[in-house]
Every structure is written in C-alpha cells, then in structure tokens.
Amino acid sequence: MHGCGNDFVLIDNISEKIKEVDFPAIAKNLCDRKKGIGADGIIFMDIDSTCDIKMNFYNSDGSRGEMCGNGVRCLARFAYHVLNLPKLNILTDAGIVKTERIDETKYKILLNNPSIEDYNCSINYKGVNYTGSYIELGEPGIPHFCLEFDFENTNIDELYKFAEFLRHNSKFPKGANINFFKLTGQNNVDELTYERGVEDFTLSCGTGTGCVAVSLFKNKLINSNTLNAKTPGGDLTIELEFKSNNIKNIYLIGETEIVFHGNY
Numbered sequence: 001m002h003g004c005g006n007d008f009v010l011i012d013n014i015s016e017k018i019k020e021v022d023f024p025a026i027a028k029n030l031c032d033r034k035k036g037i038g039a040d041g042i043i044f045m046d047i048d049s050t051c052d053i054k055m056n057f058y059n060s061d062g063s064r065g066e067m068c069g070n071g072v073r074c075l076a077r078f079a080y081h082v083l084n085l086p087k088l089n090i091l092t093d094a095g096i097v098k099t100e101r102i103d104e105t106k107y108k109i110l111l112n113n114p115s116i117e118d119y120n121c122s123i124n125y126k127g128v129n130y131t132g133s134y135i136e137l138g139e140p141g142i143p144h145f146c147l148e149f150d151f152e153n154t155n156i157d158e159l160y161k162f163a164e165f166l167r168h169n170s171k172f173p174k175g176a177n178i179n180f181f182k183l184t185g186q187n188n189v190d191e192l193t194y195e196r197g198v199e200d201f202t203l204s205c206g207t208g209t210g211c212v213a214v215s216l217f218k219n220k221l222i223n224s225n226t227l228n229a230k231t232p233g234g235d236l237t238i239e240l241e242f243k244s245n246n247i248k249n250i251y252l253i254g255e256t257e258i259v260f261h262g263n264y
C-alpha cells in the first residue's frame with residue numbers, strides 16, 4: 001500500500017504470528033526494491049490488550065521506527081478490511097494514535113504531540129548557518145528537522161549531500177528525518193523529506209508534514225489551522241486544533257492506495 005507515495009508492506013500478524021525477533025530481517029528482505037517486494041517500510045499488525053491493534057513499524061534498512069504517519073493511515077485502512085472498525089486506537093512506540101476512516105481511501109489520524117521542541121536550531125554547513133526546527137513527535141518521539149530551503153532549485157547531488165549531513169548531525173541524538181519545505185501561499189508548502197532508515201528521499205512523510213505545520217505555526221509563518229503540503233507523492237493536509245493559543249491536536253489527512261494483495 002502507499003499513502004501519498006510513501007509505500008509499505010503490511011502484514012496481518014494477528015494471523016501470521018511472526019516472532020518479533022524476525023521482524024528486522026524480514027523488513028530488510030521484503031523492502032529491498034531489487035530482491036524483495038520493495039517499500040520504504042513494513043508494518044506488522046498485532047493484537048494489543050490496551051488498544052485495538054499494535055503497529056510494529058520497520059524502515060527498509062531493518063531499523064524500528066517510533067512512528068510513521070503515512071504508515072498508520074495505511075494500517076487503518078488495512079485493519080478496516082480485517083476488523084471492520086472505522087475508528088481505531090493504534091498503539092505505536094511513540095504512543096497511541098487515533099484513526100478515522102473518512103471514506104474508502106481517505107484516512108485522518110491524530111498525531112502524537114511533540115515531546116521535544118527546538119524552534120531555533122542552527123546548524124553550520126559549509127560556512128553558512130541554517131536555522132530550522134527540531135521536533136520529536138510522541139514519546140519516545142520520532143525525530144524531525146524542518147528547514148525552509150529552496151530545494152527545488154538546488155542541484156540534486158548537492159541536495160543529497162546536504163540532507164545526509166543534516167540527517168547524521170551530532171545535534172540529533174538519534175539522527176533525524178530531514179524535511180525541506182518552501183512556502184508557496186499562506187497555507188501551502190512544497191515539501192521534500194529525506195528519511196532516516198530509508199536513507200533516501202521518499203515521496204512524502206506524514207509525521208514530517210505534521211512537524212512542518214507545527215514549526216510554521218510556532219514561527220508565526222501561518223496563522224490558520226490548516227496546512228496543505230504538496231509532496232512528490234501527492235497532497236497531505238494537516239489540521240491544528242488549539243487550546244489557549246497552544247497546539248492541542250495535530251491531525252494528518254490524506255489518501256491511501258492498495259497496490260496489491262498477495263502471499264509471499
């Protein structure tokens with residue numbers, strides 16, 4: 001399945017009962033684009049006693065991720081076919097994520113709130129200071145660095161070098177996903193994310209888009225509650241809810257698509 005081009009293999013582990021110790025190797029094998037199915041990540045759907053289901057999320061390099069916004073949207077649709085529940089509480093490593101089926105293909109989820117936030121995070125690269133936002137969503141949080149940067153007019157080799165430099169920067173204790181964005185209107189951005197664990201640009205990133213919306217709001221660069229993000233894989237929407245001028249809820253909304261069902 002994919003959510004705006006961010007693609008995942010989904011496994012119903014409630015019936016498959018694959019052991020957790022085997023998840024990383026299976027992730028690497030199945031996500032391999034040459035020798036496997038090919039995907040940015042893999043999700044093992046498990047049963048949980050405190051929530052409706054549990055998401056075990058692994059990146060294509062076999063590393064476990066705390067959370068994945070587009071992955072949860074896909075999992076919610078996948079689970080709908082198994083459990084027939086239009087609303088779910090999904091346990092992720094970053095915390096509980098609530099999901100809602102809007103229609104056959106569109107899913108809305110409540111992202112975890114930030115646990116670590118630095119809206120004035122400066123990094124020097126080749127003698128230039130770049131100031132962006134470092135945010136971890138959830139606890140333990142998924143790490144994101146958001147930077148307003150003219151990525152569309154940057155040489156692709158240079159962009160890779162810059163993204164890799166930021167992704168491994170010592171300021172980020174667990175590394176970071178790097179979200180470049182460009183404001184194109186009051187509530188619109190173009191966005192490109194370099195992902196930890198995929199070690200490449202992906203076609204979109206859900207939690208990254210949530211962090212971009214939060215950083216824009218905190219830096220007073222948007223004043224409405226909606227952000228539309230144009231990514232190489234499609235459009236994602238973030239809706240913010242406020243309580244006494246603070247962000248209370250961060251919703252991620254977007255399309256999902258089933259590519260194929262199969263046996264491996």
Ligand SMILES: N[C@H](CCC[C@H](N)C(=O)O)C(=O)O
Pocket residue numbers: 006059064065066067068069070071142143176177195196197198202204205206207208
């Ligand atoms: N693309 C995902 C995030 C994957 C996280 C992963 N790259 C990691 O840092 O472990 C999303 O839609 O939120």
